[in-house]
Amino acid sequence: MSEILTLVHEGTRTEIPAEAGTSLLDALIAAGENLVSATCAGKGRCGKCRLRASGALSEPSERERSLLSAAELAGGWRLACMTHIEGPARIDRPATTVATILAEGPAIDFTPDPPARWLRLRLSPPTLEEQVSDEERMVAALALLTPDASASPGSAARVSMAALAGLAGAARHDSVEALVRMIPGRGTEVLAVAAVSTADQASRRSLGIGVDIGTTTVVSYLIDLSNGAILGTKSGLNDQRVFGADVIARIQATIERETGLEEQRLRIVSQLTIMAHALLAEAQARSEELVSMAIAGNTTMLHLFAGVPPAAISTAPFPPVFTGLHVGLAPEFGLDLPETSSVFLLPGLSGYVGADIVSGIAALGMAEDPRCSLLLDIGTNGELALGDSGGILSCTTAAGPAFEGAGISMGMGGVVGAIDFVWIEGSRIACSTIGDAKAQGLCGSGVLDALACFIELGLIDGSGRILDAEEAAALGTELASLRQEGETEPRLLVCEGVWLSQGDVRQLQLATAAIGAGIEILIKRSGKSVGEVERVFLAGGFGSFMDVRSAVRVGLIPRGLEDRVVVAGNSSGAGAVAACLSRARLEACDQARARSSYIELSSSPEFNDLFVEHLFFPEQA
Amino acid sequence: MSTLEDISALLQKGKANDVKANVEKAIAEGLSARTILEEGLMAGMNIIGGKFKRNEVYVPEVLIAARAMNAGLVPLKPLLVSSGVKATGIVVLGTVKGDLHDIGKNLVKMMMEGKGLEVHDIGVDATSDKFVAAAKEFNADVVACSALLTTTMNEMKSVVEALRNAGIRDKVTIMVGGAPVTDTFCKSIGADLYSPDAASAAEAAVAACQKSA
Numbered sequence: 097m098s099e100i101l102t103l104v105h106e107g108t109r110t111e112i113p114a115e116a117g118t119s120l121l122d123a124l125i126a127a128g129e130n131l132v133s134a135t136c137a138g139k140g141r142c143g144k145c146r147l148r149a150s151g152a153l154s155e156p157s158e159r160e161r162s163l164l165s166a167a168e169l170a171g172g173w174r175l176a177c178m179t180h181i182e183g184p185a186r187i188d189r190p191a192t193t194v195a196t197i198l199a200e201g202p203a204i205d206f207t208p209d210p211p212a213r214w215l216r217l218r219l220s221p222p223t224l225e226e227q228v229s230d231e232e233r234m235v236a237a238l239a240l241l242t243p244d245a246s247a248s249p250g251s252a253a254r255v256s257m258a259a260l261a262g263l264a265g266a267a268r269h270d271s272v273e274a275l276v277r278m279i280p281g282r283g284t285e286v287l288a289v290a291a292v293s294t295a296d297q298a299s300r301r302s303l304g305i306g307v308d309i310g311t312t313t314v315v316s317y318l319i320d321l322s323n324g325a326i327l328g329t330k331s332g333l334n335d336q337r338v339f340g341a342d343v344i345a346r347i348q349a350t351i352e353r354e355t356g357l358e359e360q361r362l363r364i365v366s367q368l369t370i371m372a373h374a375l376l377a378e379a380q381a382r383s384e385e386l387v388s389m390a391i392a393g394n395t396t397m398l399h400l401f402a403g404v405p406p407a408a409i410s411t412a413p414f415p416p417v418f419t420g421l422h423v424g425l426a427p428e429f430g431l432d433l434p435e436t437s438s439v440f441l442l443p444g445l446s447g448y449v450g451a452d453i454v455s456g457i458a459a460l461g462m463a464e465d466p467r468c469s470l471l472l473d474i475g476t477n478g479e480l481a482l483g484d485s486g487g488i489l490s491c492t493t494a495a496g497p498a499f500e501g502a503g504i505s506m507g508m509g510g511v512v513g514a515i516d517f518v519w520i521e522g523s524r525i526a527c528s529t530i531g532d533a534k535a536q537g538l539c540g541s542g543v544l545d546a547l548a549c550f551i552e553l554g555l556i557d558g559s560g561r562i563l564d565a566e567e568a569a570a571l572g573t574e575l576a577s578l579r580q581e582g583e584t585e586p587r588l589l590v591c592e593g594v595w596l597s598q599g600d601v602r603q604l605q606l607a608t609a610a611i612g613a614g615i616e617i618l619i620k621r622s623g624k625s626v627g628e629v630e631r632v633f634l635a636g637g638f639g640s641f642m643d644v645r646s647a648v649r650v651g652l653i654p655r656g657l658e659d660r661v662v663v664a665g666n667s668s669g670a671g672a673v674a675a676c677l678s679r680a681r682l683e684a685c686d687q688a689r690a691r692s693s694y695i696e697l698s699s700s701p702e703f704n705d706l707f708v709e710h711l712f713f714p715e716q717a
Numbered sequence: 718m719s720t721l722e723d724i725s726a727l728l729q730k731g732k733a734n735d736v737k738a739n740v741e742k743a744i745a746e747g748l749s750a751r752t753i754l755e756e757g758l759m760a761g762m763n764i765i766g767g768k769f770k771r772n773e774v775y776v777p778e779v780l781i782a783a784r785a786m787n788a789g790l791v792p793l794k795p796l797l798v799s800s801g802v803k804a805t806g807i808v809v810l811g812t813v814k815g816d817l818h819d820i821g822k823n824l825v826k827m828m829m830e831g832k833g834l835e836v837h838d839i840g841v842d843a844t845s846d847k848f849v850a851a852a853k854e855f856n857a858d859v860v861a862c863s864a865l866l867t868t869t870m871n872e873m874k875s876v877v878e879a880l881r882n883a884g885i886r887d888k889v890t891i892m893v894g895g896a897p898v899t900d901t902f903c904k905s906i907g908a909d910l911y912s913p914d915a916a917s918a919a920e921a922a923v924a925a926c927q928k929s930a
Contacts, residue, residue, distance in 0.1 A: 348867050410868040411815030412842045559731055560777055584772065602775030609777070698817035699841060707820075708784050711777045 099152070102186040103129070114181050120153075121145055121176040124187075125338045125359070137340030137348060138177035145176040152183025210321040211679045212277045212388040212438045213302040215241060216292065219270060230263050231255055234272065238286065242278065253284040258436065262289035273300055275387055275436055279423055280683045287425070288384070288436040301385045303327070304676030305372055308452065308669035309393030309401060310334065311343055311476065312500070313637070314367055315669050318375035321387065324677050327379045330371040335363040336400065341497065342476045343396040347410040350400075361403040361430070368401075369432045383434050389426070390440040390675035390682070392668045394450035394477075395419060398441055402429065413696075414447035421686055440675055442685050446694045448492040451685075453479045454692065455671025456635055458684040460664060463488055463691045468628050470615065471667070472653070473635040474499055478611045481692065482618040482629070488692040489622050493614035498607040499540040499638050504600045506590075508537035510641070517643065518545035518590055523574045525549055527591055535594050541641040546590050547604050548646035551713050555579060555588055558712050560605045562586040562598050608652045609710035614697060615654060616706050621695060626654045633664040640665050651714045720746060721757040724789065728761030731781030733788035740789040750796035755833070758789050762831030766916035769828075776824065779915070783827035804835035806926025809857040811843035813872035818865035821895060821915070825861065828919035834859075834926065845872070845879035852880065852889055858926045861892040861918065862908075870897050874906040890925040894918055 101123050103110040114123035121138050138145070140159035150172050156164070157178045164173050172188075217237040222228070235253050255263075259274070266272040266289050275288040290300070302321040308314070315331040339349040339360060349356040368389075376386060391401065395416045399406035404417045422441040426433040444450035453473060462469045464485055471481040476497045481490040501507030501514075508514050512531035515538045519526055527542065529535050538546060550556045554571055555563055555578060563571070564586070568579040578589045587595040619626060632653065634640060644661045647653045653661070664670075674681035697703040718726070720743045727735045736758075743753045765782045768774040808829055812822045819841050829836045839851045852860050860880065864870040873893050880886045891908040894915075903911035910925065912918035 344866060344868065351868065407868070410866060412817045559781060599772075599775060602777050605777040696817070698819060704819055704823070708780050711781055 099181055100184050101127075101181060102184075104186055104188050116181055116183065118181055119177055120147070120149060120174070120179045120181065120185075120187065121338065123181060124176065128363075137345035140175060140178045146173050147176055148172045148188040149174045149176075149179060149185060151185030152181070153185050154180040154182060207678070208321055208324050209678050209680065210302060210304060210388065210676060211279050211440070211682050212275070212287075212304070212676075213321055214273050214300050214385075214387065215276050217241065217272055217274050219272060221270060231260065234263060234274065234286070234289070238274065238276065238284065242276070242284065253286050255286040256288075259286045259289045266291040275384075277423075277438055278679060280679055282423065287438070290384070301381065302387050303376070303379070303381055303385045304388040304390065304673075305375065305386065306669055306671075306673030306676050307368060307371075307389060307391045307393075308666055308672055309364060309368075309391060309397040310452070310668075311346070311394060311397060312337070312341070314364070314371070315666060316368065316371040316375060317669060317673050318372075318379055318381075319673055319676055321677060326673070328375045330375055332367070332371070334397075335367045336360045341502065343394065344410055346400065347396060347406050350405060351407055357400070357403060357405055360400045364397070364401050365430045366432075372431075372433055384436070386434055386437050388438045388440065388676045389431070389433070390442060390672040392442045392451045392455040392672040392675075394452050395444045395447050396450075398444065398451060402441065409447040412698075416444070416447045419444040419446065419450075419689075421682075440682065442672060442675055443689045445490060445689055445692050448477060449479055449481070449490045449692075449694055452668035452671075453481055453490060454689050455675065455685050456633075456664065456667030457481055457488060457671075457688040457692065458681060459667050459671035459674050460633055461684075462633075463688045464684070467630040468622075468624060469631040469633060470618070470629050470657075471633045471635060471664070472611070472615075472639055473667075474611060474638050474652075475636055476500065478614060480611070480614050480618055482615075482622055482624075483692070485691075487622075488688065489618050489695060490692055491614055491618060491695045491697050493610040493697055495607040495610045496603065498600075498603045499543065499642075501537070501539050501543065503603050504538065504543055505597050506537040506594050507543060507600075508539060510539040510541075510637070513537070514539035515542035515546075515590060515594060516641065518542055518549050520549050520552060523553070523572060525553075525578060525590060535591050537594060538590065538596075539641075540638045541643065542590075543596070543600075543604065544642050544650065544652070545646045546588075546596050547601065548643075548649035550578075550588050550596065550601075551649060552716070553578075556601055556713070558715065560601050560711065560713065562588060562601065604650070605711050605713075608650050608713075609707050612651045612654075612710035613703055613706035616710070617695070617697065617700070617703055619654075626656055629657060630660060632657050632661045633667065634661060635664045635667040639663070649714070651710060651712075655714065655717065721748070721753065721760070724753070724757030725761035725764065728758060728782055728785045728789065729765055731778065731785050733785040736785045736789040737791060741792050744792060744796065750793055750800050751802050753793060754797065754802070758786050758793075759831050759833060762786055762827065766828050766831060766919060770914055770916040776820070779824055779827065780820070783823070786827065786831065805833040805923055806835070806858040807855050808834050808836045808859040808861055808922055809839060809848060809851040809855060810836055810861045810863070811839035811848060811851075812841040812863045812865075813869055813876065814842055814844045815872055816864050816866055816869035817841045818863070818895070821865060822863040824915035825863065825894065825918045828915040829861075829922055832919045832923050834919070834922055845875040848876045849879045849883045849885070852885060853883070857889055859890045859892055859922050861894070861922065864893075864895040864898060867897045870895065870902065871906075873898075873908060877907045890922075892918060892922060892925075 101114045112127040219233045271292045273290045277285045304319045306317045318328040396406045408415050421443045426437040442451035442455045468484045473479045478493045478495040513533040513536035515527045517528045568576040585598040587597045648658045724739045862873045892910045893908045894912050900911040
């Protein structure tokens with residue numbers, strides 16, 4: 097039977113219908129709401145989908161009783177995935193807090209030569225003596241303007257039917273504007289033709305959008321393709337997050353739910369469409385000015401966007417359906433954008449080293465540089481690439497979500513009230529919070545700093561053990577006061593009410609060991625030494641906000657490389673921007689892919705040994 | 718402290734080199750290989766296993782202790798073989814097809830070896846045929862399957878079926894484990910035992926072997 101679920105937020109009410117017996121989480125998903133994150137994909141494990149609900153609801157389950165305190169339960173807090181609707185009910189929508197999402201990419205330094213753009217073509221006038229079609233006159237004019245793309249015989253531009261229709265009216269003037277697409281190796285196409293803008297009209301711009309679809313966050317950049325200027329940026333949490341926090345959960349949702357693939361495809365397609373329209377509106381652009389959208393993302397995200405089943409990526413040997421460059425038009429992907437906007441799905445390497453890493457390699461020019469570089473993108477999966485113009489080796493390593501604040505007792509995202517930096521002042525610990533608010537927990541960079549500080553102070557030994565009370569007292573009373581017995585395990589206080597527990601340290605140990613061992617194996621397999629690595633690019637949100645000294649102190653980055661670190665920001669997004677802007681950069685993605693090879697670590701006994709070695713925190717410098 | 722107590726204490730701290738040195742010292746002192754194994758190495762591993770079960774220690778410490786145990790076994794193994802110490806039981810252990818997760822399975826292996834079981838590790842991404850072949854070859858008492866992914870755990874059912882088709886279903890105890898696995902799942906696929914953690918798995922395997930002996 098259908099019941100009514102009411103969402104209440106700051107005086108506004110939204111009513112959504114929901115079948116009795118469904119969970120609050122499923123009801124919210126069905127209604128397209130993104131109220132909560134289901135980090136464990138609705139399995140009742142993570143406790144992150146908590147919300148306040150009342151009305152005719154199922155009794156709190158055993159899982160809820162273990163994940164929520166008695167006070168929270170009494171206050172109406174429930175887990176959305178475990179609470180079932182039995183009649184009319186209401187949810188108090190929490191005040192939204194804005195996450196700090198990284199949207200800065202490295203500066204891009206090259207001449208714009210976009211693969212898709214509007215070109216003004218001067219047509220020779222038609223005469224009675226020489227009767228040639230408008231199409232032929234336009235193709236001839238285009239060949240004059242783009243000699244390199246039209247050099248070889250048989251490479252004359254193809255003209256789409258839609259473009260011919262536009263040409264009919266426009267060609268009565270001596271010039272036309274043509275939307276031309278030139279992809280290396282794929283010839284030249286004319287996708288649309290329009291009359292030249294009149295004097296009282298601003299001339300038609302060529303705009304592109306570079307997109308990075310991350311498992312957690314989605315970022316879109318609007319670019320003026322004539323000069324490379326970024327006209328605007330939109331970012332947000334990935335709307336698919338209600339289906340789970342990591343790629344395995346998202347894949348699982350396509351297997352378990354009959355419509356799981358389509359639901360996730362629609363969410364990302366509409367999210368990108370909304371972002372694009374907002375960007376175009378803010379830049380006061382006409383919709384036909386949007387000529388291209390280049391999309392980078394991990395392999396699973398690109399499968400979900402394209403509506404291609406990603407199921408096989410979740411089991412060994414993890415074969416993706418596709419990794420190559422795919423070029424199409426907006427309607428083919430269901431994007432509600434101009435029909436003549438091109439979409440470039442950027443190439444990846446394997447199921448777990450996707451277009452996000454390959455476009456990062458291309459954007460940073462790693463495969464063209466004789467200097468050896470290391471690219472680190474630390475998320476739930478740590479993606480690593482090492483190499484130079486002689487070749488690139490890449491691997492992926494299961495770091496777990498600890499550095500994103502998940503699975504850590506006081507962990508939280510980068511929102512107001514999160515401790516973002518921790519440092520040592522004399523023999524005490526000091527910290528700062530985002531927004532200078534009262535500390536509520538630790539975000540990724542804060543977790544890393546806190547760990548490094550406690551190791552440095554000797555409160556955590558090399559094997560990751562928090563000293564017992566007697567040992568801590570021997571270090572001095574001030575340090576001893578940072579240690580306290582928790583309910584089941586010792587804790588180290590970062591500030592009042594915020595701590596790192598023994599279990600947290602163990603989680604972090606696993607994460608740093610996975611990355612540390614991954615880096616060591618890449619360096620070994622490429623026959624290099626740590627000293628030969630000339631640049632370390634840190635990509636992604638965590639890499640950009642973290643303190644490099646802390647990363648070295650806990651063994652995440654090899655000692656000796658701290659002065660070679662370059663914060664690369666959203667290098668995946670930068671690669672997508674570059675692909676819209678330059679044919680050479682789009683081609684570089686393909687070249688980076690061709691010059692890269694992938695090492696599967698999970699089947700390597702050498703990796704398992706190195707992993708255990710890296711569980712130990714490095715000795716003091 | 719006696720050398721045996723030292724071995725146990727050092728193993729718990731994960732001091733691989735010191736464990737090895739003390740095992741050699743114990744051998745020189747004339748202690749039997751069996752005594753060193755049971756009252757030194759296994760005693761230490763059992764304490765770690767118990768703490769692991771009670772969430773007092775975590776995966777990294779077990780891995781570190783297991784590394785120390787392996788170091789201690791190096792000088793001991795030839796003596797164990799020559800003195801003919803008999804295993805408590807024989808286990809074939811692997812991670813199922815499509816799944817490359819190694820660490821959880823290795824923890825189980827360590828805990829089982831710490832209980833004196835003879836463990837044949839057939840590795841990761843192991844097909845059901847591989848489980849059957851190994852069970853036959855080693856005349857296993859227990860076949861233990863690990864899966865860490867919701868997408869691969871159904872492969873455990875294939876292992877149960879393959880053992881049935883090979884006609885050795887009733888000769889072995891089938892154990893299953895891994896993060897997404899539950900007791901309900903274990904029953905639904907017709908396996909025998911589910912264990913929530915590596916230490917319980919080792920205890921359950923010992924119990925199963927004693928029953929079948």
